[in-house]
Amino acid sequence: RALCPLVPSAPAALRALPPPVAVGVLHTTRPLHTTQQSLAPVPPLPEKGGEVRHGLIPEEFFQFLYPKTGVTGPYMLGTGLLLYLLSKEIYVINHETAAAACILTVIVYGIKKFGPGVAAFADKLNEEKIASALAMKNEAIQTLQTAIEDEKKEQWRAEGSNYLFDAKRNNIAMLLETNYRERLLMVYNEVKKRLDYQVAMQNLKRQKEQDHMIQWVEKNVVQSITPQQQKESIAKCILDLKALSKSAHAAV
Amino acid sequence: LPAAVLLKDTKLMDVKLGQLGTWLAMRDFTPSGILGAMQRGYTRYYNKYINVRKGGLGGISMVLAGYIVLSYMWSYSHVKHDRRRKYH
Numbered sequence: 001r002a003l004c005p006l007v008p009s010a011p012a013a014l015r016a017l018p019p020p021v022a023v024g025v026l027h028t029t030r031p032l033h034t035t036q037q038s039l040a041p042v043p044p045l046p047e048k049g050g051e052v053r054h055g056l057i058p059e060e061f062f063q064f065l066y067p068k069t070g071v072t073g074p075y076m077l078g079t080g081l082l083l084y085l086l087s088k089e090i091y092v093i094n095h096e097t098a099a100a101a102c103i104l105t106v107i108v109y110g111i112k113k114f115g116p117g118v119a120a121f122a123d124k125l126n127e128e129k130i131a132s133a134l135a136m137k138n139e140a141i142q143t144l145q146t147a148i149e150d151e152k153k154e155q156w157r158a159e160g161s162n163y164l165f166d167a168k169r170n171n172i173a174m175l176l177e178t179n180y181r182e183r184l185l186m187v188y189n190e191v192k193k194r195l196d197y198q199v200a201m202q203n204l205k206r207q208k209e210q211d212h213m214i215q216w217v218e219k220n221v222v223q224s225i226t227p228q229q230q231k232e233s234i235a236k237c238i239l240d241l242k243a244l245s246k247s248a249h250a251a252v
Numbered sequence: 253l254p255a256a257v258l259l260k261d262t263k264l265m266d267v268k269l270g271q272l273g274t275w276l277a278m279r280d281f282t283p284s285g286i287l288g289a290m291q292r293g294y295t296r297y298y299n300k301y302i303n304v305r306k307g308g309l310g311g312i313s314m315v316l317a318g319y320i321v322l323s324y325m326w327s328y329s330h331v332k333h334d335r336r337r338k339y340h
Contacts, residue, residue: 048304051310055313092331092332092334123306
């Protein structure tokens, strides 16, 4: 204990020391955090894709030509291009053209009729996926919330342990007190027993001495009464009795 | 004084017509450069038309139209024989 006085409060002692030399000096030669972070949170998907007109030409093309040619510019360009291709027979009309026309008609008709239905179905699938993912996320958040609540409750419970320790300390004090008093009583009883024994011994001894002496005195007295004395005492008694009987006769 | 952007870093739409030749010459034509350019183009198209919440028809129909045009160009030498007029 004397050799290491700091042991009981080591963290506080360590904190009190001066900070080491390397603290505050960043050991880097290149800048950190220059690029944008590419990880979470991931930005959400855009709602709609790029605009496409007639399913084939991006809207940007129309916007590109609008300042110079107005609204009909791209259509004029398309018509002119088509006529040029046809007249120069860069696009040749043959049996494949007829087949393409029929196929395209069927395709366009199919899309116009079933398009919205298929789109709604796909949207529903997407919605379900998103909803399930969202539900998982919310559930995870909820679990963590309840975990936080439980943790706080545990901390509150840990505070109550002080009362528990006080009660336990009281119990132990009472036990010690009880034990001490029991032993005190035992000591008292034992001492009393020993003293009583001594008193009883003395009483017994005196009593025995008394009895013995009385007996001895009686025995000696009886021995000392000789036969002579016995006769004289009996004659005396008879005379006394006669005198008494005379006085008794006289009284009657 | 606005910072002068190097010709190498300008986008195609910002290049003036006279500078087009120099700009094309400065592009990266190594295999990895070409691959990178294809990857970038694919990613741009994908993120703009397909990787969205409510994708439309235009996303795939543009790809199919491009394929049709390309295959017509490849088979033109065979289709040439069905022309009605020989000289235009």
